Amino acid sequence: MSTNRIALYYAFTPLPDPEAIRLWQRALCEKWGLRGRILISKDGINGTVGGEVAAVKQYVRTTREYPGFTGLDVKWSDGGAEDFPRLSVKVRDEIVSFGAPGELVVDESGVVGGGKHLAPEEVHALVDARRAAGEEVVFFDGRNALEAQIGRFKGAVVPDVRTTHDFVRELESGKYDDLKDKPVVTYCTGGIRCEVLSSLMVNRGFREVYQLDGGIVRYGETYRDRGLWEGSLYVFDKRMHLEFSDDAVTLGRCVRCEAPTNTFANCSNPECRNLTLYCEGCAADPVTLRCPQGCEPDEAEATAVGAA
Numbered sequence: 001m002s003t004n005r006i007a008l009y010y011a012f013t014p015l016p017d018p019e020a021i022r023l024w025q026r027a028l029c030e031k032w033g034l035r036g037r038i039l040i041s042k043d044g045i046n047g048t049v050g051g052e053v054a055a056v057k058q059y060v061r062t063t064r065e066y067p068g069f070t071g072l073d074v075k076w077s078d079g080g081a082e083d084f085p086r087l088s089v090k091v092r093d094e095i096v097s098f099g100a101p102g103e104l105v106v107d108e109s110g111v112v113g114g115g116k117h118l119a120p121e122e123v124h125a126l127v128d129a130r131r132a133a134g135e136e137v138v139f140f141d142g143r144n145a146l147e148a149q150i151g152r153f154k155g156a157v158v159p160d161v162r163t164t165h166d167f168v169r170e171l172e173s174g175k176y177d178d179l180k181d182k183p184v185v186t187y188c189t190g191g192i193r194c195e196v197l198s199s200l201m202v203n204r205g206f207r208e209v210y211q212l213d214g215g216i217v218r219y220g221e222t223y224r225d226r227g228l229w230e231g232s233l234y235v236f237d238k239r240m241h242l243e244f245s246d247d248a249v250t251l252g253r254c255v256r257c258e259a260p261t262n263t264f265a266n267c268s269n270p271e272c273r274n275l276t277l278y279c280e281g282c283a284a285d286p287v288t289l290r291c292p293q294g295c296e297p298d299e300a301e302a303t304a305v306g307a308a
Contacts, residue, residue, distance in 0.1 A: 006036075006050040006237070008217060010095070010192040012110040013044050013068035018091045021045065025063070026089040032059050035084040037097045037236075040145050045069065046095040048237065051081040058250070068108070069257040075190050075217040083237040096196050099165040103203065104196060115186060115198030115209035120222040123185060123212060127228070130183060138179055142188035142197040143165075149253040149277060150262040151216075151231030152239055153187060162234055167197060171204050177296025182210045189233065191215035220244035232262040240264055254279035256288050269295040 015021055018040045025038050027125055029049060033167060036049030040218060046114040049056060064072050093101045127137045139156035141148050148158040159170045170176070186194040187242070194211035201209050212219060215235050223229065224245040231251040232241040241262050248258040259279040266273045268289040282288040288298055 002078060002080070003175055004051060004054040004078075004127035005056050005080075006077050006079035006083065007074050008048045008077065008190045009055050009060070009063075009072050009074040010046040010190065010195075011044050011069045011072045012095075012106045012195060013108060014106055015040065015044065015068065018042055021066075022089050022091050026064055026087070028059055029087050029089065032056075032148075033081065034059055035081040035087045037084065038079075038089045040091050041091070041093060041095045041101075043104060044095055050079050050083050050237075066089075070170065073191065073214065075214060075221075077217065077235075077242060079237065079239055083239055085238075096193050097164050098196050098200065100168055100196075100200065104199065111195045111199055113199050113202055114195055115184075115202065115211040117213040118185065118210045119213050120219045120227070123210075123219070124227070126183065126185070126210070129134060136182060136186045138182050139200075139228070140176075140179070140184050140186045140197075142186045142193045146264075146275065147189075150250075150264075151229065151233050152251070153175055153228050154230055156187075164193060180206050181208075183210065185210045185212060187212040187216060187219075189215050189235070190217050197205065225249070242299055252277045254282055255292060256290075257283040265289060267291045267295050 012228040014206060030141055032051060032055035034049045034051040036047060038045065038047035038277050049059065060074055063069050129234045130137050139153040139159045141156050144163060145158055145161055152158060159167065161167055161170055186209065187196050191212065191214050198209045198211045216229065219229055220233065230249050232243050232248055234241055250262050252262045254261050255276045261273060261277055261279040263278065264275050265278045265283045266275055266287040272291060273297045274291055276291060278289060
């Protein structure tokens with residue numbers, strides 16, 4: 001068994017001095033040799049850190065000693081400090097960058113006016129009850145569309161967004177007005193993006209909004225691949241993706257040859273570097289590690305690469 005672990009966590013709570021929290025958090029991580037990424041704002045904290053399991057547990061215990069972080073929501077996964085290039089602890093206007101810092105309202109209990117939290121078992125109960133009544137429960141992906149390429153809830157609505165900044169535009173586009181009278185369950189990796197997204201949806205007239213408590217990570221811990229989730233979970237570290245069991249299906253398709261894959265790689269064109277799905281074979285050759293439209297090497301370049 002690995003002696004290393006990764007902790008994914010967040011807490012929404014008013015922070016009168018985010019800079020002081022930043023300095024404290026960096027000191028804790030440096031003390032215990034942790035690496036990862038921590039964002040802090042006036043509205044709370046959001047982090048992913050990895051290291052030796054005893055050190056990560058001590059870090060979590062100490063962080064929870066701060067009054068606003070007592071109820072810190074923590075998810076655990078395999079990995080360690082080596083899965084992160086460095087330690088980054090920063091103060092931002094938003095701990096999740098939806099581009100709407102003035103709209104979010106946070107008090108000591110968390111986000112005000114967001115969706116109702118549902119544990120994984122409660123999500124299943126909601127789906128079963130509404131199905132029995134002849135109603136549809138809509139799963140609404142709160143992540144970037146790229147992440148949904150390798151895993152998502154069955155039949156989920158996947159908004160056309162490249163970053164979280166695009167969600168406000170999407171919600172106000174009218175594309176989803178037909179969902180405003182339906183029960184909508186928002187979901188994301190660990191739950192934090194849905195804290196904000198669900199409140200944005202409520203503010204824009206969605207009448208019955210829920211959020212998956214603990215996100216996909218908590219759902220996967222509960223049901224593995226025996227429930228409503230299918231595929232792999234995209235993660236923002238060197239692992240790039242994780243599966244909840246050996247039964248996980250491969251939803252992604254190579255952008256070059258359509259072979260099944262759940263592996264992302266950067267386009268080999270130095271002027272592009274777009275993150276895209278490639279199979280092992282196409283990723284192994286710089287000529288095929290290219291976006292099919294717009295980044296194809298010309299004949300001279302392809303010949304030179306092939307001769308190298």
